[in-house]
Amino acid sequence: MAQGMxxxxxxxxxxxxxxxxxxxxxxxxxxxxxGQAVLEPKIRNAHFIAGDGAMLPVRFWLxxxxxxxxxxxxxxxxxxxxxxxxIPGTYLTRYGxxxxxxxxxxxxxxxxxxxxSGVDAYTDDLSSFVKEIRKLHPDVxxxxxxxSMGGAVTIVTLTGSNPPPIDGxxxxxxxxxxxxxxxxxxxxxxxxxxxxxxxxxxxGNGLDITPSDNLEMxxxxxxxxxxxxxxxxxxxxxxxxLMDEALAQADxxxxxxxxxxxxxxxxIPKEPMFRMLEKMPSTTRTAFYEQGYHMLLRDLHRxxxxxxxxxxxxxxxxxxxxxxxNWN
Numbered sequence: 001m002a003q004g005m006x007x008x009x010x011x012x013x014x015x016x017x018x019x020x021x022x023x024x025x026x027x028x029x030x031x032x033x034x035g036q037a038v039l040e041p042k043i044r045n046a047h048f049i050a051g052d053g054a055m056l057p058v059r060f061w062l063x064x065x066x067x068x069x070x071x072x073x074x075x076x077x078x079x080x081x082x083x084x085x086x087i088p089g090t091y092l093t094r095y096g097x098x099x100x101x102x103x104x105x106x107x108x109x110x111x112x113x114x115x116x117s118g119v120d121a122y123t124d125d126l127s128s129f130v131k132e133i134r135k136l137h138p139d140v141x142x143x144x145x146x147x148s149m150g151g152a153v154t155i156v157t158l159t160g161s162n163p164p165p166i167d168g169x170x171x172x173x174x175x176x177x178x179x180x181x182x183x184x185x186x187x188x189x190x191x192x193x194x195x196x197x198x199x200x201x202x203x204g205n206g207l208d209i210t211p212s213d214n215l216e217m218x219x220x221x222x223x224x225x226x227x228x229x230x231x232x233x234x235x236x237x238x239x240x241x242l243m244d245e246a247l248a249q250a251d252x253x254x255x256x257x258x259x260x261x262x263x264x265x266x267x268i269p270k271e272p273m274f275r276m277l278e279k280m281p282s283t284t285r286t287a288f289y290e291q292g293y294h295m296l297l298r299d300l301h302r303x304x305x306x307x308x309x310x311x312x313x314x315x316x317x318x319x320x321x322x323x324x325x326n327w328n
Contacts, residue, residue: 081108262292287323
C-alpha cells in the first residue's frame with residue numbers, strides 16, 4: 001500500500017513538473033532583432049541610419065555663442081527617448097558642451113516601439129553612432145552619458161568587443177539592478193511570466209514610486225505619446241538581461257568615469273549601485289546628491305549635478321562643486 005501511494009505521489013509530482021515545463025515552453029520572450037547589415041551606418045536628416053537600415057531619430061543641442069569644447073552622446077533610459085536630454089543638453093551648451101542623442105530601438109520614434117531588440121542591437125547602435133559623432137567633432141573630447149538603462153547600455157558597449165573611441169563616461173543612476181541583487185520572488189515571477197504571458201503589459205500604477213520631484217516635467221512625460229506607459233513583460237526580461245551584463249562587466253570599465261546617483265532614487269536601489277561601485281576601478285569619481293531622485297538631471301535641483309558634469313569634463317581630477325564623494 002505504501003509503495004502504491006509513493007508511486008502515485010511520484011506520478012503526481014512528475015505531472016506537475018511536465019505541465020510546468022509545457023507551460024513555460026509554450027511562450028518565449030519576443031526579441032525584435034535587427035535585420036541584416038546592408039549599409040554603413042550614417043547620420044542623415046536628423047536620423048541615425050543603422051547598418052540594417054533602421055532609422056533612429058536624432059536630437060542635438062549645440063552652443064550658439066561659443067566654440068564646442070566637448071561633446072556628449074546621451075543614451076536615454078527605459079521607456080524614454082532622446083528628448084529626455086533636452087533639459088541637460090540645453091543647460092550644458094553654456095559651458096561649450098554639445099550634446100547628441102538618438103531614440104534607441106523600441107523607444108520614442110524608433111522602429112518596433114515597445115519591443116525589446118536584444119543587448120547586441122543596443123550596443124552595436126551606440127558604438128556606430130558614437131563613431132559617426134566623432135567624425136563630426138574629431139578634435140574635441142567626446143563622452144558618453146548614459147542615464148538609467150542608457151547607463152547599462154554604455155557599460156556593456158564599452159566593455160565589449162567593439163568599443164567606440166571616447167574620452168570618458170558619465171553614468172547617471174545606471175540601471176545595474178541585476179538578478180543577483182533581486183529577491184528570489186522577483187526573479188521567479190519574471191522567469192515565469194516572461195515565458196507564459198510575455199506580451200502582457202504592465203504599468204507603474206500603484207507602485208508608489210517617485211522618479212523625480214519635478215512635477216511639471218513628470219506631467220509632460222505622462223502626456224507625451226512618445227513615452228511608453230505600458231511595458232511588455234518580455235521587454236522587462238530583456239532589460240534585466242542587460243542589467244545582469246552591466247553589473248557583471250562594471251569592473252572592466254577602465255575609462256575616466258563619473259557616476260552620479262540621487263539619495264532619493266526609488267527606481268534603482270542602492271544595493272546594486274554600491275555593488276557596481278565596489279567593482280569599478282578606484283579612479284572612478286562618485287557623486288551623491290542629497291536632494292536627487294532617479295531623474296537626476298531633470299529634477300528641481302538638477303543644476304548641481306549638471307554643474308558637476310561640466311566641472312568634471314573640464315578637469316577629471318578637481319573636486320566636484322556639489323556632489324559628495326561618500327554616502328552620508
